[in-house]
Amino acid sequence: MSASIAEREPALAVPDLPAMARLARFVVRGEVAGPVLAKAVPIVLDTLAVTLAGGAEPGHARLAASLEPHPGGVPSFWSGARYRADDAALLIGMASHILDYDDVSMQAVCHPSAPILSALLAAADREATSGRDLLDAFVVGTEVLIRTGQAMGFRHYALGFHATATLGTLGATAAVARLRRLDEATTAHALAIAASYASGLRVNFGSLVKSLHVGMAAANGVRAVRLAEAGLEGAAEALDGEGYLNAFSGGETRHWPASLELGRPFALAEPGFEQKRYPCCYLLHKMIEAALGLRRETGLDLDSVAAMRVDVPQGGTKPLIHPYPKSGLNALFSAPYAIAASLADGRIDLASFTDEAVMRPALQARLRDVTVVEADAASRHGSDVGLAPVTVTLTPVSGASVSRTVVLLPGSDKDPITPDQLRAKWADCLKRAAPRADQAGIDALFDEGRGLPAAARIGDWLGAVIRTVEEGRA
Structure with a gap:
């Protein structure tokens, strides 16, 4: 097991490390400062809002009908059912992206938050995980996702891959590994497994499979960590050389660029993510x-x-x-x-x-x-x-x-979604998920979510969210 959050070292420049060792070291040792955690809060609220709304879609119900409930598993946001962690991640992930209302990072042409938060919501022990722990793992996972995309450049997307799915599998794995405080060796094996799990094609845009991709990425991140914890080992070269970077860039990128550092700064903080005003691409x-x-x-x-x-x-x-x-x-x-x-x-x-x-x-x-x-x-x-x-x-x-x-990216730091717009989007999304929900209750959940960094355990807040959705469904 790695050190606690408080004992972790700051992210360090490591220009000579192979990609796998670089990412594993960052996942275990990288430090996320308080201001970065604070910037993650509205992003997590935004992502959860669109996820809850997405769960009301008929396509999401079809996916749920294909899965077997698992007593004692992760509780659904939309029904009384419980599921295995990987199935829960699949459901949450599809819901997070089915409306195409979740945030974007144009640095890697992807939706960074959806696969990461979906994996964490499914994998976390909600009674033992603090708000700070959740935010910390979220920031680390999105950083791995985006910087890996930058390492490959636009070529990856142009080849026909859905970057949110392919990059999201690595990012989700990194986030869950961070949350579970794996050591560097086990984290590296989990990332190697994730490199082979990664998939998703742009040709499926405009169909339900696009949003399913996000669920697949989140579920595969949960699975990769579970398999690595069980002792399955992957190749140390799974990212470099003939590995992930080369395969997903069409041969353009064989090694991690020495100038591309992780967490210096965090992409979430600078330039930040683009939060959507419109529910479309x-x-x-x-x-x-x-x-x-x-x-x-x-x-x-x-x-x-x-x-x-x-x-x-x-x-x-x-x-x-x-x-x-x-x-x-x-x-x-x-x-x-x-x-x-x-x-x-x-x-x-x-x-x-x-x-x-x-x-x-x-x-x-x-x-x-x-x-x-x-x-x-x-x-x-x-x-x-x-x-x-x-x-x-x-x-x-x-x-x-x-x-x-x-010229300015809508919803970016240069043209940001305002706090009032975020609150209104939260309310609109929760009303879609739970039409009978009380407006005062919806507002109270938003305000409680803003205090996530200080929450001793995320289960209290998420439990209230679940109750609000269950009671407010038509």
Whole structure:
């Protein structure tokens, strides 16, 4: 077992270590300071909110029906059933991502929080785990996830992998290993197992399998730690050389870049994650902001424009594989729909992505009037895509064309979701999960969650969340 949190060393620069030893050392020894833990609190609240809402979706119920309850196991947030830890992680993980409302890190083109928190909620002994312990493991897991993605660059995503799933498996393993205070050798074996568990393809975007990927990553993180604790050993070279980095980068990355350090600073703190204002693929958010801004400024709506154009960076359409969606799930990855719906409705929210909303004849008829153009310059890193401007140009039925360019990442530290917006999102999500829940009770849970760093055990708060959802379900 490793040292306690209070005894751990600060994250150290280790430019000469192989990737496996580097990650294992960081997971065991890296120190997470109080200010970083504090920054994790609203992110955990945001992720739990969208997870609770996602559990009300029919697709999530189908997954639950396929699993066998396990007496004495992890309690479900949505029913009285209990499940084995890995099955609980699968359920929580799918719920966390099914609405595509969870946060993003454009440094690795992924959703960092969902697989990590899902694994921790399933693996933690809720009566023995403090709020600080949970946050500490969460920060470490997301750091491993994001920095591994940075090590491989945008090539990993461009090859067709769903980075949240592939990177999330390593991150979830790191988080659970940290929570369980494994030593470096056992942590390394768990990461080696996770390297072979990692999977997920972008071609499944627009289907339930995309959100299932997050559950798979969380469940496999729990399994990898359990197997390593049981004595299963993996290769020390599972990440370097011919291993994970090489395989998932198409041969571009064989070793961890010496300049890429873990926890110096933590990605969660600088530049931070992008928390979503809109429940859809994050690469739609800048174009939504631009389209809604033009509607407000000019009064133009869908009926008053003849054509719409969106200019995006190269790679900016990689996940947008459903230009002409036929379902709400498809529309989460549709640039034409995002533009048309923004102009038609003057808003984008959870109601925008029902099957009925997507299949409105007036919108379907206009999807081919939206042109999406990628820039010529290549994007080598996820941050290249994230930081590049997105421009929406509207050509009215009469009059001159108008354009609006959005540069800042919506929901990032440069354009943050406000505390009031986060509280409202929490309430909206919990009302979706538990329509009969009392508003005062929902607000009280949010306020209690903000005190997570000082909580002696997470079970009290999570138990109250479970009771609120159970009592408030229709």
